[in-house]
Amino acid sequence: MVLKLYNTLTNNLEVFKPLKKGFAGFYPCGPTVNNYIHIGHARTYTFWDVVKRYLEYSGYKVRLVSNITDIAIDDKILKEVKKAGISFQELITKYTMAYFEDRLKLGLALPDVNCLATQHIQEMTELIEKLLKKGYAYETSDGVYFNISKFKDYGRLSGMKPKELKAGAGKRVKEDEYEKGVAGDFALWKKHKRGEPYWHSPWGKGRPGWHIECSAMSMKYLGETFDIHGGGQDNIFPHHENELAQSEAATGKKFVNYWMHPNLVLMNGEKMSKSKGNFITVRDAAEKYSGLLLRFFYLNTHYRKKIDFNGKDIQAVKLKLNRITEAVRRIKTFSGQGIVAGIPETALLKTLQRVEKNFEDAMDDDFNTSLAITRILELVKEINKHFAEHHGISPKTAGKIFNFMEKTGRIFFGDLFESEILKKEGLNSLSEQLLELIIKLRDEAREKKDYNKSDYIRNELKKNGVILNDNDKTTWSLE
Numbered sequence: 001m002v003l004k005l006y007n008t009l010t011n012n013l014e015v016f017k018p019l020k021k022g023f024a025g026f027y028p029c030g031p032t033v034n035n036y037i038h039i040g041h042a043r044t045y046t047f048w049d050v051v052k053r054y055l056e057y058s059g060y061k062v063r064l065v066s067n068i069t070d071i072a073i074d075d076k077i078l079k080e081v082k083k084a085g086i087s088f089q090e091l092i093t094k095y096t097m098a099y100f101e102d103r104l105k106l107g108l109a110l111p112d113v114n115c116l117a118t119q120h121i122q123e124m125t126e127l128i129e130k131l132l133k134k135g136y137a138y139e140t141s142d143g144v145y146f147n148i149s150k151f152k153d154y155g156r157l158s159g160m161k162p163k164e165l166k167a168g169a170g171k172r173v174k175e176d177e178y179e180k181g182v183a184g185d186f187a188l189w190k191k192h193k194r195g196e197p198y199w200h201s202p203w204g205k206g207r208p209g210w211h212i213e214c215s216a217m218s219m220k221y222l223g224e225t226f227d228i229h230g231g232g233q234d235n236i237f238p239h240h241e242n243e244l245a246q247s248e249a250a251t252g253k254k255f256v257n258y259w260m261h262p263n264l265v266l267m268n269g270e271k272m273s274k275s276k277g278n279f280i281t282v283r284d285a286a287e288k289y290s291g292l293l294l295r296f297f298y299l300n301t302h303y304r305k306k307i308d309f310n311g312k313d314i315q316a317v318k319l320k321l322n323r324i325t326e327a328v329r330r331i332k333t334f335s336g337q338g339i340v341a342g343i344p345e346t347a348l349l350k351t352l353q354r355v356e357k358n359f360e361d362a363m364d365d366d367f368n369t370s371l372a373i374t375r376i377l378e379l380v381k382e383i384n385k386h387f388a389e390h391h392g393i394s395p396k397t398a399g400k401i402f403n404f405m406e407k408t409g410r411i412f413f414g415d416l417f418e419s420e421i422l423k424k425e426g427l428n429s430l431s432e433q434l435l436e437l438i439i440k441l442r443d444e445a446r447e448k449k450d451y452n453k454s455d456y457i458r459n460e461l462k463k464n465g466v467i468l469n470d471n472d473k474t475t476w477s478l479e
C-alpha cells in the first residue's frame, strides 16, 4: 500500500506525494513557552514523532522543523513576570528548558531544526515588508495588519466563509489580542506598549504578531512550498488560516501541500481549561503514569479522534503495554543465543509475515496507530501461544521477530524503546530456558493430576516473583 494521509486543506484522504522523491519537509507548530506544556500538547508532539519515525521506516529522509514561540506576550504573562520578580527572558528560558525535559519524558526525537522566534525577527520583518509592498498589508497607529479581503482564498483551510470569518474574528478580538476587530484583519506587527519587551523594525519598536513567525521560519528552513504542516486542531483557525494567507500572498506560490491536525484531549469528557482547573501538565501526568505509558496511551486512539483522559482507559492501555514489553524482552533474550532445535515454527513465522504487512497497511492508512498496535498484539498472542506449546524458540526465528518488534517499537515508543523497554530488568536467556523447563515439568505433573506438585511449583515461583497464568496453555510473567 502507499501512504495516505488526511489533508485538512481538501478534507480528503490523499496519497502522500512528496515534492522531492524520498524526502519529506515537515513543520509542526511548537509550543508557546510561557507555561508548562499540557497533555493536549503532548498528544500532538507524540503524534509528530510517530509520523517522522514512520516516514523514516518507509524510506523517507525527513527534515522536521519546529518553532519555539518565545515572544508570546500578553497581560497575564507580564503580570506573572512581575509577581515572580523575574525578567521576561528568565521566564521564557525556564519554560523552554521544561519543554525539552518534557520531550525527553515522552521519548520524542529532537526536531532537526529548533527555531526560536526571537532569532528570526529579521526574516519576519522582511516578510511583512513584502506584504506591504504587494498591498496585502497596511500600517496603523498600533501596528501592521494583514488585509484579509485582499486575499481571495481566505478561509480555504478552515472552510469558513468570509462572512462567518468576519463575525468570528469580531468575537475573538477580546480573547486573542492578535486578532483585530470586526474586519478580521490580523496583526503582523504590534507596535510597542510600555512595559513590554520589544525589537526594532521599519515601523519602530514593537514585536511580531504570532502567526508571522511560523510562515517566516518554515519557509526559511523548508522552502516557499513544502510537504507537511501540522498543528493541534485549535490551530486551524486562526493560526494556520493566517499563515497560509500571508505566506501565499507574499510568494504567490502554494505554501503547503498537506495540513494535518490531531484532535483534542478531553479531561473526563470535558475540554481542558485553566479556569476549570482540569488542566494537567505533561510532567504531572508522566509522574503519575510514566512518560512511556502516556505516549502509548495517545497512540491507542486514532489521531483525528478525541481522546478522553481518564484513569480507567489508561489502565486498560497499560495491560497492552505490559504484554508488548514482556514479549519484546522474551524474544530478545532468545534472539542471540540458545541451541533449541526441532521446534515447529511455521505458524509463528506466518503470523509474523501477516502482521508485518497488516502493520504497514494500518500505518499507511492515515497513520492508524491504534489498528497497528492491535496488529502487534496479534503477534504477541502468537508468541505467547508458541512458548506455551513449545517452551523455546530458535535464535534465528527469535531474531526475525525481534527485528520487527524493534523497528515498530522505535516508532511507538520512540527513544523510550531503548531505555524503558529493552533495558529494564528482565530474565537472561538461561533463566528463561530454565523457567520454560520448569513449566514443562509442571505441565506433566498436571497431566498426571499431581496437583500437589503443580501447586508447589506455582507457589515457589511466586515467591521468586514469577506469576503463572493457566489458561488453555500456561504462560508466565514477572511480578
Ligand SMILES: [Zn+2]
Pocket (backbone or CB within 6 Å): 028, 029, 214, 215, 229, 230, 231, 239, 240, 243
Ligand atoms: Zn504553523
Ligand SMILES: [Zn+2]
Pocket (backbone or CB within 6 Å): 029, 030, 067, 214, 231, 239
Ligand atoms: Zn505556528
